[in-house]
Amino acid sequence: MKYLDLKAITSMHGDEIGEAVQRVVKSGWYLLGEEVRRFEEKYAAYTGTRHCIACSNGLDALYLTLRAWKELGVLTDGDEVIVPANTYIASILSITDNALRPVLVEPRTDTLQIDDSLIERAITPRTRAIMLVHLYGRCSFTGRIAAIVSRHGLKIIEDNAQAHGCRFAGRHTGALGDAAAHSFYPGKNLGALGDAGAVTTNDDSLAATIRAIANYGSSRKYVFGYRGRNCRMDEVQAAVLSVKLRHLDADNARRREIATALIEGIDNPLITTPDARVWNDAVWHIFPVLCPHRDALQQHLATRGVATLIHYPIPPHRQECYAGDYLTMPQGGLPITERIHREELSLPCNQVMTDDEVQQVIAAANDFSFHQPYAHT
Numbered sequence: 201m202k203y204l205d206l207k208a209i210t211s212m213h214g215d216e217i218g219e220a221v222q223r224v225v226k227s228g229w230y231l232l233g234e235e236v237r238r239f240e241e242k243y244a245a246y247t248g249t250r251h252c253i254a255c256s257n258g259l260d261a262l263y264l265t266l267r268a269w270k271e272l273g274v275l276t277d278g279d280e281v282i283v284p285a286n287t288y289i290a291s292i293l294s295i296t297d298n299a300l301r302p303v304l305v306e307p308r309t310d311t312l313q314i315d316d317s318l319i320e321r322a323i324t325p326r327t328r329a330i331m332l333v334h335l336y337g338r339c340s341f342t343g344r345i346a347a348i349v350s351r352h353g354l355k356i357i358e359d360n361a362q363a364h365g366c367r368f369a370g371r372h373t374g375a376l377g378d379a380a381a382h383s384f385y386p387g388k389n390l391g392a393l394g395d396a397g398a399v400t401t402n403d404d405s406l407a408a409t410i411r412a413i414a415n416y417g418s419s420r421k422y423v424f425g426y427r428g429r430n431c432r433m434d435e436v437q438a439a440v441l442s443v444k445l446r447h448l449d450a451d452n453a454r455r456r457e458i459a460t461a462l463i464e465g466i467d468n469p470l471i472t473t474p475d476a477r478v479w480n481d482a483v484w485h486i487f488p489v490l491c492p493h494r495d496a497l498q499q500h501l502a503t504r505g506v507a508t509l510i511h512y513p514i515p516p517h518r519q520e521c522y523a524g525d526y527l528t529m530p531q532g533g534l535p536i537t538e539r540i541h542r543e544e545l546s547l548p549c550n551q552v553m554t555d556d557e558v559q560q561v562i563a564a565a566n567d568f569s570f571h572q573p574y575a576h577t
């Protein structure tokens with residue numbers, strides 16, 4: 201079984217998607233048109249925000265938000281942004297691309313999200329924002345974080361690449377902070393047929409600034425207020441996303457059903473599955489387990505026909521591109537982050553899996569045993 205069968209995912213709503221693509225092909229209008237405008241309206245309404253600015257991908261959505269805050273004078277070069285140390289590299293790239301400083305904070309081992317008890321000691325006079333990454337599809341926002349940002353006057357930017365449709369106390373992720381970046385990379389819970397992304401926010405001037413920067417820095421044709429970029433979403437992707445948005449809640453419900461079955465079914469003492477109560481509201485972009493013999497487990501599952509992935513094998517602070525002192529780290533290093541990168545394995549968990557396939561994953565996981573190799577003396 202594949203880790204994620206994108207062809208099957210598209211086929212689930214193949215007719216509707218085909219019609220949407222054909223409509224755009226025949227219209228002759230491919231950029232800055234009605235499809236994007238309609239998707240923006242629907243996604244803003246779904247998320248519960250006043251604005252949605254469609255753009256090229258998730259990394260650009262993160263970049264544009266921080267860049268717009270710089271243009272608006274909210275951020276300046278060298279300001280610090282707090283970010284979970286175990287996130288995907290894109291979160292960090294968006295910070296360093298804007299000449300801001302990432303300050304890495306450890307996650308908790310139960311939620312795998314930023315540890316809110318460690319945030320306050322990472323705050324300095326240069327701290328301006330916290331980037332909350334809802335990793336694996338579990339919300340990382342907490343009441344304690346809300347109190348910290350209001351006490352210290354910080355902005356929240358959500359990285360919602362992995363948690364479309366997730367809720368915190370009835371509100372969607374993407375509406376919990378000052379702005380949120382979304383990725384619609386094909387493999388995400390809400391995925392396009394190529395690269396796409398969006399920013400959601402309730403802030404009118406931030407929205408207008410992002411929209412201009414994403415369109416060469418222009419809000420009026422041939423007039424350039426910013427040294428902008430081209431980060432636009434095309435009409436085909438918008439039409440596809442409008443179809444897929446209608447099915448997002450149902451897709452997430454099926455992911456939830458499968459995750460529950462995996463949690464209940466896997467009882468191998470060598471494998472730690474997420475705690476169902478702690479992960480109650482997750483939308484399971486990824487189903488992460490921890491295993492001290494992760495590579496052996498991955499091999500075992502492969503021989504049983506179960507493909508898995510690692511999210512992620514190398515943490516950002518160990519990447520070559522950040523050799524030197526770009527990243528600010530706690531004095532004791534990042535042992536929890538490193539443990540997660542050593543032990544994490546992502547099991548298949550998506551809406552096109554059959555019940556039989558779910559049982560196959562459970563059986564293969566429960567069959568895993570580990571024999572210490574003989575030590576050579």
Ligand SMILES: *Cc1c(COP(=O)(O)O)cnc(C)c1O
Nearest residue numbers: 257258259288290291361383385
């Ligand atoms: C996928 C992802 C991104 C980047 O999105 P792209 O659309 O691939 O640029 C950013 N952050 C996280 C946490 C992601 O998983």
